[in-house]
Amino acid sequence: MNQPSQPLLSLQGISASYGSITALHNVSLDVPAGQIVTLIGANGAGKSTLMMTIFGMPRAHAGRIMFDGQDISALPTHQIARLGLAQSPEGRRIFGRMTVEENLRMGAEFAGHREFERDLQHMTTIFPRLKERLHQRGGTLSGGEQQMLAIARALMSRPKLLLLDEPSLGLAPLIVKQIFRVIADLNAREGLTVFLVEQNAFHALRLAHRAYVMVNGVITMSGSGQELLSSPEVRAAYLEGGRHHDAAAAQLEISQQGETP
Missing domain, CATH: 3.40.50.300 (P-loop containing nucleotide triphosphate hydrolases)
Known part of the structure; x- marks a missing residue:
């Protein structure tokens, strides 16, 4: 504690x-x-x-x-x-037509993209399922995968x-x-x-x-x-x-x- x-x-x-x-x-x-x-x-x-x-x-x-x-x-x-500050909102609100990687790039906007590849690797280590879905559209993910993506997208800003x-x-x-x-x-x-x-x-x-x-x-x-x-x-x-x-x-x-x- x-x-x-x-x-x-x-x-x-x-x-x-x-x-x-x-x-x-x-x-x-x-x-x-x-x-x-x-x-x-x-x-x-x-x-x-x-x-x-x-x-x-x-x-x-x-x-x-x-x-x-x-x-x-x-x-x-x-x-x-x-x-x-970064928020993973109620209802996830991911970009359904964007791929998982594109959603994560959107999350990285406030942090800049200098460390994008490093941060992307970190997120896919935290949520291995996202690594398997990087090129899949967000709207086709399961509810659990969408929640993982919403959290990972928020974390990409290094809050x-x-x-x-x-x-x-x-x-x-x-x-x-x-x-x-x-x-x-x-x-x-x-x-x-x-x-x-x-x-x-x-x-x-x-x-x-x-x-x-x-x-x-x-x-x-x-x-x-x-x-x-x-x-x-x-x-x-x-x-x-x-x-x-x-x-x-x-x-x-x-x-x-x-x-x-």
């Missing part, structure tokens, strides 16, 4: 809206350098909105977002990416911080284990800092140094991954069939334990 360090990413009192609907309410959390931090919550809790708000889509209308000591709250998305949005969504259990094993190895061996948004609370909390629970756009609990994994409230809401609860049901379960703010 990595030792605590200064936050590489710090969200301070963030609120954000889609039109007239406020999706995030005064959210504060830290992602220390060299750690894996996870945010769990039911579908519709606001997790993906938070991930997108970090990149300014939507723009936070209150609070500030600090990355590597710099306030990025008002920066354009492309400038944020150039600072060393300081990797944002992963629901990497296990729709994947078979064996593929899910493989994806989470890769995340753990990248953190342990290369010191990669990871902010993971995930509905699969069991795998996410086992992986995390620190974790947060979000309900209806509000952070309701925080602690080490192990603390939340052992929490009766979290177990009831997310680990004992609760993964399939909607956000309202999850909020009710947690509020019955006195955890709502």
Whole structure:
């Protein structure tokens, strides 16, 4: 387990809206350098909105977002990416008509292509399946292969911080284990800092140094991954069939334990 360090990413009192609907309410959390931090919550809790708000889509209308000591709250998305943040978004969003190699070249744009061949070899070592599919169109890959490609494409930019949005969504259990094993190895061996948004609370909390629970756009609990994994409230809401609860049901379960703010 990595030792605590200064936050590489710090969200301070963030609120954000889609039109007239406020999706995030005064959210504060830290992602220390060299750690894996996870945010769990039911579908519709606001997790993906938070991930997108970090990149300014939507723009936070209150609070500030600090990355590597710099306030990025008002920066354009492309400038944020150039600072060393990379995202593997929910739904993968690979370029379906491009080959695997072309997708990876797109990921390398912000890092430049000077070390492309070296980085390509690194990605195909991490994900051997991609080496077999280099000249295959992304849209013809299986769901698991597309998720591998989405993560590898993000890593090609050599990020300081990797944002992963629901990497296990729709994947078979064996593929899910493989994806989470890769995340753990990248953190342990290369010191990669990871902010993971995930509905699969069991795998996410086992992986995390620190974790947060979000309900209806509000952070309701925080602690080490192990603390939340052992929490009766979290177990009831997310680990004992609760993964399939909607956000309202999850909020009710947690509020019955006195955890709502």
